[in-house]
Amino acid sequence: MPVVYGKDTPKLGFGLMRLPKKGLVINVEQVKTMVDLFLEAGFTYFDTAYVYPGSETAIRKALVERYPRDSFTLATKLNVSAAPTEKAARRQFATSLERTGAGYFDYYLLHALMENNYQRYEKLHLWDFVKEQKEKGLIRNLGFSFHAGPELLDRLLTEHPEVDFIQLQINYADWENPKVTSRANYETARKHGKLITVMEPVKGGNLANPPKEVKKLFQAIHPDMSCASWAIRFVASLDGILTVLSGMSNVEQMKDNLSYMRDFRPLNEEEQEAIRQAQRILGKSATIPCTACSYCVKGCPQEIRIPDIFAAMNRQLGNGQMAAAKEAYFAVAPEGHQASDCIECRQCEGVCPQHLPITDYLKQAAEMFPG
Ligand SMILES: NC(=O)c1ccc[n+]([C@@H]2O[C@H](COP(=O)([O-])OP(=O)(O)OC[C@H]3O[C@@H](n4cnc5c(N)ncnc54)[C@H](OP(=O)(O)O)[C@@H]3O)[C@@H](O)[C@H]2O)c1
Ligand code: SF4
Ligand code: SF4
Structure with a gap:
């Protein structure tokens, strides 16, 4: 039909x-x-x-x-x-x-x-x-x-x-x-x-x-x-x-x-x-265009909550809310699963429908939120 x-x-x-x-x-x-x-x-x-x-x-x-x-x-x-x-x-x-x-x-x-x-x-x-x-x-x-x-x-x-x-x-x-x-x-x-x-x-x-x-x-x-x-x-x-x-x-x-x-x-x-x-x-916005579809999360060997980390970064990048961004980041990135724990295997980049340079953004996150 x-x-x-x-x-x-x-x-x-x-x-x-x-x-x-x-x-x-x-x-x-x-x-x-x-x-x-x-x-x-x-x-x-x-x-x-x-x-x-x-x-x-x-x-x-x-x-x-x-x-x-x-x-x-x-x-x-x-x-x-x-x-x-x-x-x-x-x-x-x-x-x-x-x-x-x-x-x-x-x-x-x-x-x-x-x-x-x-x-x-x-x-x-x-x-x-x-x-x-x-x-x-x-x-x-x-x-x-x-x-x-x-x-x-x-x-x-x-x-x-x-x-x-x-x-x-x-x-x-x-x-x-x-x-x-x-x-x-x-x-x-x-x-x-x-x-x-x-x-x-x-x-x-x-x-x-x-x-x-x-x-x-x-x-x-x-x-x-x-x-x-x-x-x-x-x-x-x-x-x-x-x-x-x-x-x-x-x-x-x-x-x-x-x-x-x-x-x-x-x-x-x-x-x-x-x-x-x-x-x-x-x-002109510097925010990360992640749509939080979570396709990248399942196969990450380091169990890094990539979209949640990007959402935290966007609070600072979009609206300049550094304190809220930091709080959000540490709530979703416990020790061992932080941006700096990424081993750059790039499995996440292969499945991201937005084709985002995820590992580059994670390096930026590691600098924004030093452990
Ligand atoms: N085929 C595919 O590959 C594929 C991929 C993605 C999606 N889809 C389909 O498309 C649908 C829509 O996409 P999506 O769910 O990714 O994203 P979307 O509709 O673009 O965004 C939904 C999110 O926007 C926020 N929001 C705030 N105010 C809203 C309002 N008034 N109405 C709706 N959302 C509001 C909510 O997030 P907060 O609650 O966090 O504020 C909500 O979860 C999916 O549910 C799915 O059925 C298909
Ligand atoms: S590149 Fe990093 S974030 Fe992506 S899947 Fe590998 S360890 Fe996880
Ligand atoms: S696959 Fe790409 S767009 Fe989807 S949550 Fe991961 S980084 Fe964001």
Whole structure:
């Protein structure tokens, strides 16, 4: 079944990668409240993945077991990096069906394709596998999520015209970023006539708390609207957006997003100009453009909490809050797991979707926060 899309399609999607937690586990009761508010407001799109810890099971409990199957749409993903063999990769699909209890997936994606892994999706025949599942009716719309540049995207979309939609990282700060290439990727997908689901519209939370000059700029126009709302409305204003996935992690964020997305208004010219000014300010910002996706953390032999360290550094780099930065750093970097404990094996750099020079930043952290 093709994607049903119209200008009135609600454009907010619930990204399930950063769900609220109670201790170390997902707080399913809070997720239920968020799901109820989201559906009541007329939104339907949920996005999880095999590799988001606990997320598929949580959405079964909070959504699938509590609402009719045709009242929502669910997306999940198959990740080749978490599969040592072809058999293991195929098994992810069955496991996702079992964990979610969804019966079928409205949207199914090959997950996080980039330069260093896209060939493995071919080698393990995973494109053929997902096509078979679609023919069986277990997948309604087929897509992939993508973290590289427009040349590879163009090639993949040319080789795989069967793709119904694509998930791209788009946010106003990275629109012209030569590493993230939001604009060029967006234009490539549209050239191929593909609808887009947007991941990380708030840049993993960075744009909810941008440098103070940017905050001031936005607040002068809308004193009551959050900085996150500017980021989400920027992407929702683009043509061809199927949905903007917001990784809401508490009820307040859900309520905030529903307040302006329920009756969505695209950015007007004054607001677009404010975004262009914010882009110029952020272009000069010294903050580390880490989106806190945590892909780098799992394989670090020194168990260094890389995104938490970068978040601590950004308090100083973005807003000049050295005391708060130092406190945050030592809370997440105990002895033996500090920035200076990095052995430069660079496994983290090989998997970072933002292609960040992580080891260089860690050297900077070691200087900023001497032990
Ligand atoms: N396919 C892929 O490779 C891939 C990769 C990444 C994401 N995704 C998908 O895209 C979704 C969205 O991306 P994301 O979760 O990385 O990041 P995001 O939506 O850009 O940022 C979410 C974070 O922004 C902060 N925030 C503050 N105010 C907010 C508000 N009003 N609304 C929403 N967030 C607010 C929150 O962090 P604090 O609570 O810390 O303030 C929240 O966790 C994911 O949940 C996932 O479904 C897919
Ligand atoms: S380069 Fe450093 S931070 Fe990265 S994985 Fe190796 S030890 Fe960990
Ligand atoms: S350093 Fe890269 S891989 Fe690690 S959390 Fe940040 S963006 Fe993700």
